Amino acid sequence: MTYCNEILELPLAQADHEISGLIDDERERQRTHIELIASENFVPRAVMEAQGSILTNKYAEGYPHKKYYGGCEFVEKIEEIAIERAKKLFGAEHANVQPHAGTTANQAAYFTVMKPGDTMLAMKLDQGGHLSHGHPLNFTGMLYKIVSYGVDRETETIDYDDVASLARKSRPKVIVAGASAYPRSIDFARFRKIADETGAVLVTDMAHIAGLVAGGVHENPTPHSHFVTSTTQKSLRGPRGAFVLCTEEHAAALDRTVFPGIQGGPLLQAIAAKAVCFKLAGEPEFKIYAEQVIKNAAALGLALRERGFRLVSGGTDNHMVLLDLRSRRITGKAAERVLEEAGITSNKNAIPFDPEKPAVTSGLRLGSAAVTSRGMKEGEMKEIARAIDEVLSSPEDAMTARRVRSRMADLNAAFQLYKSL
Ligand code: DSN
Numbered sequence: 311m312t313y314c315n316e317i318l319e320l321p322l323a324q325a326d327h328e329i330s331g332l333i334d335d336e337r338e339r340q341r342t343h344i345e346l347i348a349s350e351n352f353v354p355r356a357v358m359e360a361q362g363s364i365l366t367n368k369y370a371e372g373y374p375h376k377k378y379y380g381g382c383e384f385v386e387k388i389e390e391i392a393i394e395r396a397k398k399l400f401g402a403e404h405a406n407v408q409p410h411a412g413t414t415a416n417q418a419a420y421f422t423v424m425k426p427g428d429t430m431l432a433m434k435l436d437q438g439g440h441l442s443h444g445h446p447l448n449f450t451g452m453l454y455k456i457v458s459y460g461v462d463r464e465t466e467t468i469d470y471d472d473v474a475s476l477a478r479k480s481r482p483k484v485i486v487a488g489a490s491a492y493p494r495s496i497d498f499a500r501f502r503k504i505a506d507e508t509g510a511v512l513v514t515d516m517a518h519i520a521g522l523v524a525g526g527v528h529e530n531p532t533p534h535s536h537f538v539t540s541t542t543q544k545s546l547r548g549p550r551g552a553f554v555l556c557t558e559e560h561a562a563a564l565d566r567t568v569f570p571g572i573q574g575g576p577l578l579q580a581i582a583a584k585a586v587c588f589k590l591a592g593e594p595e596f597k598i599y600a601e602q603v604i605k606n607a608a609a610l611g612l613a614l615r616e617r618g619f620r621l622v623s624g625g626t627d628n629h630m631v632l633l634d635l636r637s638r639r640i641t642g643k644a645a646e647r648v649l650e651e652a653g654i655t656s657n658k659n660a661i662p663f664d665p666e667k668p669a670v671t672s673g674l675r676l677g678s679a680a681v682t683s684r685g686m687k688e689g690e691m692k693e694i695a696r697a698i699d700e701v702l703s704s705p706e707d708a709m710t711a712r713r714v715r716s717r718m719a720d721l722n723a724a725f726q727l728y729k730s731l
Pocket of ligand 1: 349412440
């Protein structure tokens with residue numbers, strides 16, 4: 311063997327001990343901690359195999375049958391399969407599976423129909439929206455005039471009358487439906503009615519709920535939207551990546567926006583993994599998974615409410631519970647830290663009309679997608695709620711954190727993942 315080939319054949323542990331060791335540490339963290347970050351999941355081994363495959367070696371700029379490189383006969387088949395599966399899964403007229411990430415998918419939809427200076431109406435970040443829905447430090451806040459809608463102070467649910475009135479006043483080019491921290495169902499038909507009335511294009515960002523939509527437990531935004539954007543790694547349980555769906559009238563322009571507009575070579579290993587994810591999400595087992603995600607979030611929310619926690623909007627319709635911690639006299643930041651010490655991973659999150667700064671917050675966002683992938687059910691959600699209550703009732707007590715951490719590791723051990731990895 312030549313020197314060069316020897317390097318190519320080395321396993322990671324020998325080629326780079328430092329990175330290999332850190333991956334082992336992260337594997338151990340995932341093995342022992344209860345994963346409640348609402349945007350995370352445990353992907354099937356088949357998805358990881360595709361994403362870690364030799365497809366990483368290939369360039370394939372362009373679209374199937376219009377590639378700018380030779381040797382694309384197999385990778386363009388993979389891309390075609392991913393496109394067809396995405397269209398079938400969500401009932402879309404057109405799909406682009408090349409976007410590398412959710413923000414890029416949103417950028418693709420916005421750039422297809424908006425010019426700098428146009429107006430965009432989207433959900434406020436501190437009431438559930440996403441950075442790419444108009445944050446001043448995001449490209450959306452820099453390029454567009456942002457008008458924001460929020461939730462009703464009493465019900466903490468989207469105030470559709472306010473959305474309609476803001477749309478009539480501001481005549482946005484684009485209305486964005488969809489959120490990153492909103493525990494309730496979204497009325498996409500109502501959003502479309504407002505968009506049609508005011509001449510706006512409706513872009514739905516379904517990243518958080520894509521798996522629930524695929525599993526038939528949340529209304530599908532596709533028939534109501536001009537564009538639907540999504541990541542694949544959240545409730546859809548696919549690789550890190552994204553895609554955009556749209557109606558036929560926008561198809562050619564969307565494809566031009568993605569390539570050559572905002573991206574170069576697509577990540578074929580990610581596209582193959584997306585294809586696998588779309589296949590698995592169309593199977594009957596995935597429907598059972600999605601139903602359990604909803605049941606688990608409801609059970610977690612109910613158990614926490616019974617223990618005196620206040621849930622933003624009073625409950626949940628999806629995979630997510632948003633806790634208002636003000637009555638527990640602890641900030642989101644502190645709660646995230648002490649729960650992590652106790653083996654429970656979550657994230658601080660602003661609640662509507664939050665008096666705290668975004669880096670501190672009064673809320674905690676919890677999600678059921680990852681623990682459901684482990685096989686946990688309602689009984690385990692009660693266990694986890696008890697653990698959260700114990701830790702947040704004595705946040706300074708290291709003994710409590712240690713005791714809960716050991717219990718959580720035992721709970722996870724009964725629901726092992728990736729046994730052979
Ligand atoms: N950062 C993701 C989330 O946690 O919701 C959204 O991109």
